[in-house]
Amino acid sequence: MVVDKISEPQSNKKPVRLFLLLGVLAIVWWLAYHYIQPLSQWFVYKLLRIPAGSHLGESLAFFFYDVPKILLLLSGMIFLISILRTFFTPERTRKLLGGKREGVGNVLAAMLGIVTPFCSCSAVPLFIGFVESGIPLGVTFSFLIAAPTINEVAVVMLLGLVGWKVMLLYILSGLVIAILAGILIGRMKLESGVEDFVWQIQAAETSFDERLTWEARIHRAAGSVKEIVGKVWLYVIIGIAVGAAIHGYVPEAALAAVMGKQAWWSVPAAVLLGIPLYSNAAGVIPVVSALMEKGASLGTVLAFMMSVVGLSLPEMIILRRVLKPKLLGIFIAILAAAFILIGYLFNLVL
Amino acid sequence: MDIKILGGGCANCKRLEQIARKVAAENQIDASFEDVKDFAEIMKFGVMSTPALVVNGKVLCSGRVPDENEVTAWLKAA
Numbered sequence: 001m002v003v004d005k006i007s008e009p010q011s012n013k014k015p016v017r018l019f020l021l022l023g024v025l026a027i028v029w030w031l032a033y034h035y036i037q038p039l040s041q042w043f044v045y046k047l048l049r050i051p052a053g054s055h056l057g058e059s060l061a062f063f064f065y066d067v068p069k070i071l072l073l074l075s076g077m078i079f080l081i082s083i084l085r086t087f088f089t090p091e092r093t094r095k096l097l098g099g100k101r102e103g104v105g106n107v108l109a110a111m112l113g114i115v116t117p118f119c120s121c122s123a124v125p126l127f128i129g130f131v132e133s134g135i136p137l138g139v140t141f142s143f144l145i146a147a148p149t150i151n152e153v154a155v156v157m158l159l160g161l162v163g164w165k166v167m168l169l170y171i172l173s174g175l176v177i178a179i180l181a182g183i184l185i186g187r188m189k190l191e192s193g194v195e196d197f198v199w200q201i202q203a204a205e206t207s208f209d210e211r212l213t214w215e216a217r218i219h220r221a222a223g224s225v226k227e228i229v230g231k232v233w234l235y236v237i238i239g240i241a242v243g244a245a246i247h248g249y250v251p252e253a254a255l256a257a258v259m260g261k262q263a264w265w266s267v268p269a270a271v272l273l274g275i276p277l278y279s280n281a282a283g284v285i286p287v288v289s290a291l292m293e294k295g296a297s298l299g300t301v302l303a304f305m306m307s308v309v310g311l312s313l314p315e316m317i318i319l320r321r322v323l324k325p326k327l328l329g330i331f332i333a334i335l336a337a338a339f340i341l342i343g344y345l346f347n348l349v350l
Numbered sequence: 351m352d353i354k355i356l357g358g359g360c361a362n363c364k365r366l367e368q369i370a371r372k373v374a375a376e377n378q379i380d381a382s383f384e385d386v387k388d389f390a391e392i393m394k395f396g397v398m399s400t401p402a403l404v405v406n407g408k409v410l411c412s413g414r415v416p417d418e419n420e421v422t423a424w425l426k427a428a
Contacts, residue, residue: 089399089412090413094398119362124358124389125400128389204395208409208412321389
């Protein structure tokens with residue numbers, strides 16, 4: 001019954017009921033979120049009678065607490081983020097970026113990269129649309145780096161599993177990398193590295209835009225929650241299961257030697273390893289957060305995370321359609337170097 | 351009715367086409383379908399995010415997969 005109401009599009013009949021339903025859902029969400037921990041402990045220690053403090057008990061309590069917590073957090077936060085994103089479209093972002101200078105343009109592009117809805121399959125029309133309307137190449141790249149790197153699933157899972165400080169560090173590092181790498185690419189004057197056909201495309205004068213009611217925004221946001229959570233929930237569960245096993249069974253500080261600050265090679269190794277692991281950010285973060293508990297250092301972990309989401313093989317293959325191999329190579333090299341630098345920086349400072 | 355699906359052929363484009371075909375069949379709408387995969391062509395519609403649905407030359411949505419009810423309303427109105 002309840003689900004039917006959500007999927008009914010733009011019914012002008014009863015908007016009040018939609019808002020009421022939203023209010024009820026928010027209260028249920030809040031209550032559920034607050035009772036997961038006692039419930040999960042009661043379930044594992046009392047109902048399954050596994051003693052607290054045992055390896056199995058610790059692992060199971062961790063699993064049954066984190067899975068519902070992360071799924072709830074993902075649903076709630078992605079709903080809010082998606083509402084925000086209905087106010088931003090690539091078309092509007094392009095308008096905002098038009099005529100901006102280097103520097104200001106790069107900063108704005110990186111920030112808009114976070115809030116503008118973006119899917120890597122749209123990278124090509126977006127790239128053409130930006131470049132063709134006169135937005136400088138460096139500014140376009142700032143957007144193209146920030147958009148996938150600072151992605152909603154990664155950010156919410158970092159918040160839920162590692163904490164808001166690391167989440168903030170992650171967002172800020174991603175922004176700084178997107179801005180600086182964009183400026184660098186802009187300075188290198190690489191316009192000739194863009195495939196020639198891009199410069200010949202004549203885009204339409206007018207661009208698609210639409211006005212949305214609050215109801216429509218809510219429907220869209222509910223749709224994205226269903227789509228995104230539907231896509232990642234299995235990875236979340238598998239990731240947390242592996243993380244829970246590490247949490248319960250791996251001794252403290254076991255990883256300090258391989259993934260700690262002293263192992264200088266662990267940062268570049270983490271970046272290299274992260275490239276093929278794309279689209280599994282949802283499964284990778286729980287494992288990584290458990291590794292941090294056991295002595296993996298923050299810099300190494302952040303570098304790995306950025307590489308997993310920011311440098312992905314499928315996106316590079318898509319970008320190859322508009323970038324000649326040389327420019328694509330430079331782009332990958334700059335990003336990889338930036339992630340490695342961030343890793344060393346945080347290992348040094350923290 | 352002339353229906354175009356704009357997009358490079360990713361999973362979302364295919365889902366959009368399936369929905370549009372299903373809705374057209376259910377409502378006995380006589381429609382011709384075309385996949386526009388060429389980016390020069392896509393850009394002519396002023397679209398920067400795919401998939402996009404174009405009916406009789408008019409862009410109706412871009413950057414998302416609409417649900418069946420929305421598509422039904424559009425096709426009936428066109």
